[in-house]
Amino acid sequence: MSRDLPPNCRRIEYEERTVAAKSPSKQELKEAYFAIYDNTFLDLVGPSPTAEAVLSRRYKFAHEAPVYMPNQDAVYFTSNVLRDKDKHNPHIEITKASRQADGTWTCEKVDTDVSMGNGAINYRHQILFCAQGTKMHPGGIVAMDIKPPYKTKTLVDGYHGRLFNSVNDIVTHTDGSIWFTDPTYGFEQDFREKPKLPNQVYRFDPDTGDIRVVADGFGMPNGLCFSPDEQTMYITDTDAVHPLASEIFDPTRVGTIYAFDVIKRHGSHFLTNRRVFAMADTWIPDGIKCDLQGNVYSGCGDGVNVWNAGGRLIGKIMIPSGSANFCFMRPGEILILSEEKVWEAKIGEGVQGALLHNLGIEVKPKM
Template identity: 55%
Template sequence: MASVTNADITVVPTKVEIIDRLAEANGKLKAFAAPKDQVSILQYQSTFGDLLGPSPTHSLLLSTEGTSHNPFFHEACVFLPKYDEVYITSNLLQSTSSSTFPTILISRVKLHRGEKDNVHKVEWAKMRPPPGIDMPNGGVNYEDGILFCAQGTSASGTGGIYYMPRTAPPKAMVTNFHGRDFNSVNDVVVSKDGCIWFTDPWYGHEQDFRSRPKLPNQVYRFDPKTGDIRVVADGFGRCNGLCFDFGETVCYITDTDQIHGDGTKDLMRPATIYAYDIITRAGAPFLANRRVFAYAAVGFPDGIKCDLQGNVYSGCGDGVEVWNPAGTLIGRIMVPGGVANFCFGKDGEMFLCAEQKLWRLQMTRTTKGALLGI
């Protein structure tokens, strides 16, 4: 597919609104009117101001509004620092063929930087997923490429975790649980010992491109050195995003049961982040002491990341909500239309996926993601 270049990128100061928590709790705070066409920020604690720095900025890198309206900027959002590229998976796109099934594309966004490392130009290439990576969703850095979650198709034997090197064909890592197809693998992270942790909710079947589930909504750990695979967490409505803190002492998992794949919503269902302690028993890691860490202020928590200080960020209905390690909401990055997933880039930058728009936010340069530590 032909690439698109955007060299008309403007860096804009980001408005920061200091929120009086007591006034908000008592219903006496005037509602904040978030700009409909810009990123803005609500600051609940001074510690969030330290992460932002004195003059945060943002820029709109790409938009399909007014053209195709397609939601190309939805999930994965994986930054490859060596190549200064971001890889993003789309939401469901209507197929242009006679098939009634939707499709998902992968976007590669090449960044070109100028003064203060601001991105002044991007080259956007839309790519069809390579064979095996059917209906890709989440992703994470792995060796010289990316681990992608393949949700699979209606055919048995499809779906799982695939490694896509940057310049070689993809390689299947794990495609089943002892012969049973996964449901529709959603998000993935790699621990420091090289093991692959991933979530597997029922969304694919609910969206009519996957067969009837054969497993509960569960979280798995796969060891690519030995082939060992085991369930590490269950009891979710719809497990979705997951991440570790920098020291890998805590694992955070989001439950997006508030919305199902057929579009139905129920405010009585979880929109929750659960925290687990990572403990060792018999020489193996286990998730213990499950507890509610946070409940989304708006919508439901999807993609999730930690920074080096242990703060937790999650894409929600209002943008990206941020909590300190104690579960206190310290700030909200308000993005029109909300954010499904995002990632940290270099030195305090974040890339925010907002379906039809891809934004870049620049915070203070010392704010860095735990995943890459850059």
């Protein structure tokens, strides 16, 4: 049954989804809006959804690793790979974006020694960063203080003596373990040495030092997250994109989200029953997160795509120039990174990210 649409929403009709000649235009998007593929998405976006650009720069300062710190009402994130005018000296910046009392946003660079930071997550009053490393400095998992001078400590940088390739994204389990992906993008972008390990997913116990491979067989393992009950893990494979290839995007390679059952055997967690959860129809699914209802969100070529727990695409937050990553903030708020801009989306007040909830971090609604 059709329902009236709130403002800033557009329904994607049957033929637009099923007949290629009538599908939505892939021309450059000028304004953000909410694409409704299924009426259940209307329950998520609420009666008056909005998406507004709140920060803007003339370079790709907003790419990955958005981490919301409720006690600061601030988000930390990383830039894309930046290079000097002569295209040397690859580096990545970390930015802290803070919301002011009037709702506006300001940002400042974080001066720290995380080497080519990428994905990140909240961790014991700190932030865990994926340090991709350089040809001179190994990457790994790095804990950073959230107050100046932003001291860091490397927790792990390799698998039993073999250095990681370029650690990409990270999530934690309520048992304290750290799970992360390690593709070879650093080597492909010419800031890491030749890989010494396959493209894999790892589980690390920071209390015991135990590190295990928990999944392989990926082209480029990238984003990962747990379902709210931690019974399912979602992992994105972004093998369709290779930044320095003659053709950056290859539509015949995977841009897919895989789902795994998380089981426990002999005192250890394993990932089993690998299956295709969803494929992005535009570009690739990169960063990935769940809300408390089990819906799955991923940053894709046209914005943030949303699937229900059964893998059905129910809607999109369409963002000009797309989005690689995003984070939930207070209930009903999502901060979306879009390279040269940062967007704040406001949706239904009951929508809350599962990550901070599972970590036991209280996030209070706006008063």
